[in-house]
C-alpha cells in the first residue's frame with residue numbers, strides 16, 4: 001500500500017477516546033459501544049477515537065479489535081464524523097501492517113500511533129519509525145507522544161521534523177504538562193492553511209491542560225475525561241479555539257476536579273465506573289492487569305462531577 005494521495009485533513013476540535021465496554025460475561029458489548037460513540041458525536045465532538053489507551057486496546061484480541069473498529073466505523077459513517085484508530089505498537093513492521101489494514105475501513109480518517117514503548121529507541125529511530133509507517137499508511141497519522149507510558153519521548157526538534165513529513169497530520173502531546181518543548185513545538189508548527197490544505201496539528205493529550213494548550217495554539221484535544229459530560233468539554237475547546245478566554249476558562253476550572261478524579265486510578269477504571277453508574281455501560285469491568293475502580297475513587301469522581309457550576313451547554 002502506498003501512501004494516500006488525499007490531502008491531509010485538519011485535526012481540529014475535541015476527539016473522544018471511547019472505552020471498550022464489557023458485558024457480564026466479559027465480552028465486548030458492541031451495542032453499548034455504538035451508543036457511546038453516537039452520544040459523543042451528538043454532543044458535538046469532532047470525532048471519536050477507537051482503540052486508544054482508554055479502550056484497553058492492549059488487552060483486546062485481534063478479532064475484538066476488528067469488531068470495535070467496525071462498530072465505530074458504522075456510527076461515524078452514519079453521522080459523517082471523524083474516526084481515529086489507535087494502531088501503534090512497539091515494532092515498526094507490525095505497526096505498518098496494522099495501518100495497512102485500515103484500508104478496509106473507509107470511515108477511518110486518521111490513526112493514533114504511539115511512540116514505540118519498551119524498546120527504548122533513539123529519537124532518530126523513532127523518527128525513522130514514523131516516517132516508514134507514514135509512507136505506507138492509507139490514512140494520516142497522529143503521533144502519540146506520551147513519555148510517561150513509553151519511556152521514550154520526542155523533543156520539539158524531532159516533532160517538527162515529523163511535522164514536515166507527508167501523511168503525518170499532528171501529534172497528541174501528553175507530556176504531563178506544558179513543557180518548553182511543547183511551547184517550542186506550538187510556536188514552530190505550521191498553522192492549518194485552508195488554501196494549501198496543509199498544516200500540522202498539536203492536540204492536547206493531557207486532560208488537565210486542554211484549555212491552556214489551546215490558548216497557546218493547540219487545535220484541539222484527545223481526552224478521556226470527555227467521555228463524561230462531553231458537551232461541556234466541547235464548549236471549553238470551542239471557546240478556546242474562538243479565543244473566548246473568560247468563558248473557556250470557566251469550563252476549564254470547573255471541569256478540572258472531574259478530570260483529576262478520573263485519573264486518580266489508572267485510566268479508564270474510574271471513567272468506566274462513572275459510565276456504569278450512569279447506566280451507559282453494563283459493567284465497570286476492566287481487564288487485567290487493571291483492577292476495577294475502588295469505591296472511594298468512584299465516590300470522589302461522582303462528587304467532583306456534581307460540584308460543577310457552569311450550566312450544561314445545550315445538546316446540538
Ligand SMILES: O=C(O)C1=N[C@H](C(=O)O)C[C@H](O)C1
Pocket residue numbers: 017049051052053054055205206207222223224225267268
Ligand atoms: O485513550 C486515549 O486516547 C487517552 N488516554 C490517555 C491515558 O490513558 O493515559 C489519557 C488521555 O485522556 C486520552
